[in-house]
Amino acid sequence: MARRFFESLECWPNLDGNRPSIPVTLTTLDGEEVIDKQQAPVDTGFAGAMLLPRETFTHLEKTELPESESRIYRTLIGPVPMRTARALLRLPIGEEMEILVDTPKYGLGKCLVGMRVLTRIELLLSGKTSETCLLEARTPA
Amino acid sequence: MVTLVIRGLDEKTKRSLRAEAVRRGLKLAEAVKEAFQLWRSYDQDAETLSERDINNAAFNALRQELEKYAGKTILIAGGKLLGIYENPRSAAMDLRLKAPEARHAIVTVVGRDKREELEWLGGSLNL
Numbered sequence: 001m002a003r004r005f006f007e008s009l010e011c012w013p014n015l016d017g018n019r020p021s022i023p024v025t026l027t028t029l030d031g032e033e034v035i036d037k038q039q040a041p042v043d044t045g046f047a048g049a050m051l052l053p054r055e056t057f058t059h060l061e062k063t064e065l066p067e068s069e070s071r072i073y074r075t076l077i078g079p080v081p082m083r084t085a086r087a088l089l090r091l092p093i094g095e096e097m098e099i100l101v102d103t104p105k106y107g108l109g110k111c112l113v114g115m116r117v118l119t120r121i122e123l124l125l126s127g128k129t130s131e132t133c134l135l136e137a138r139t140p141a
Numbered sequence: 142m143v144t145l146v147i148r149g150l151d152e153k154t155k156r157s158l159r160a161e162a163v164r165r166g167l168k169l170a171e172a173v174k175e176a177f178q179l180w181r182s183y184d185q186d187a188e189t190l191s192e193r194d195i196n197n198a199a200f201n202a203l204r205q206e207l208e209k210y211a212g213k214t215i216l217i218a219g220g221k222l223l224g225i226y227e228n229p230r231s232a233a234m235d236l237r238l239k240a241p242e243a244r245h246a247i248v249t250v251v252g253r254d255k256r257e258e259l260e261w262l263g264g265s266l267n268l
Contacts, residue, residue: 029233029248045262062218063233063248064193066200073261080261086229086248098229 004139006122009093011133015039020125020132024050024113025090026101034059034087038111042123042132046114048073048082049099050089053110057103060085071102081105093134094121142170192245195220200247211252218246 015021021039028034034056043051048071052060063086064070070084082102089097097120103109122135162172199220200207207215207222216223216232218240226232232248240246 029230030237045260047259047261061193062236062243062246063229064245065249065254066247067193067197068201069249069254069256071256072258074258075261076263079258086233 002139004137004141006124006135007138008124008133009136011124011126011129011131012039014130014132015041017130022113022123022132022134023092026050026052026056027088027090028060029063029086029088029098032059035111037092041112042118042125043112043114044118046073046112047116048102048114049116050087050101050114051109051112052101052103054103054108056111057083057085057101057109060087060101063087065100070105071100073102089117091121091134093136192219192243196245196247200249207251212250214248214250216246216248218243 012021012023020042022042023037024040025036025038026034040050065084065086067083071082073080073082081104083105084100084102087099087101089099097117099117122137124133124135126133158172159169162169165172165175167175196217196219199217199222203217203222210225214226214229214232216226216236216239218236223239223246224232224235226235229248229250236243236246236248
């Protein structure tokens with residue numbers, strides 16, 4: 001496999017010293033700001049794009065999917081039904097993405113970024129320096 | 142910060158509240174605040190539930206008819222189909238004009254948005 005080079009464009013210290021996180025800005029489809037540059041933990045075990053606390057999700061109720069199309073997550077403790085809505089996600093680098101965000105149908109939820117976002121960016125989880133960096137490839141794959 | 146005195150709280154409830162706060166690593170005031178937020182979040186849900194229920198009922202009733210709009214975005218608010226659009230963003234913008242008072246709306250791409258079952262591994266599962 002050929003050696004590849006990436007440039008680190010911006011880095012952020014891990015939350016509580018050990019939880020990788022990146023700043024996210026979320027808006028409704030019609031441009032209302034929901035969260036602004038909030039450090040969101042990165043969770044590679046979460047297959048969706050973003051999980052939100054219930055209170056934050058209320059700002060996105062005008063673009064919610066029908067209940068019959070909302071997602072269900074398989075977990076070790078059983079299925080977790082969600083409420084799912086559309087939103088626009090902006091990271092410090094790169095273009096705005098339209099994503100589907102979830103909040104648990106029952107419970108308060110929390111803010112985290114999952115695999116459906118992580119597969120669209122280049123990210124460095126640096127354990128030694130306890131920071132998370134957005135990268136740009138300098139050599140093609 | 143203020144001091145709140147609660148009269149008439151029985152000893153068992155007081156002990157159990159304090160124990161639960163300790164178990165969660167919270168001060169008593171933080172535990173009460175968290176419990177209140179949870180209570181409020183369910184209340185907020187109850188307020189929008191009827192509007193959400195009406196919209197979901199409308200979607201279910203229209204579902205077969207909507208199949209002819211495969212690939213298009215539909216907007217349902219106030220229990221009515223408000224329009225068919227090229228993309229979700231156009232639907233969201235039109236909602237502002239057609240139903241500015243709506244607190245809940247359904248925006249979905251017919252045939253593309255389907256229920257998905259995804260995986261959520263253990264790491265951040267504590268809700």
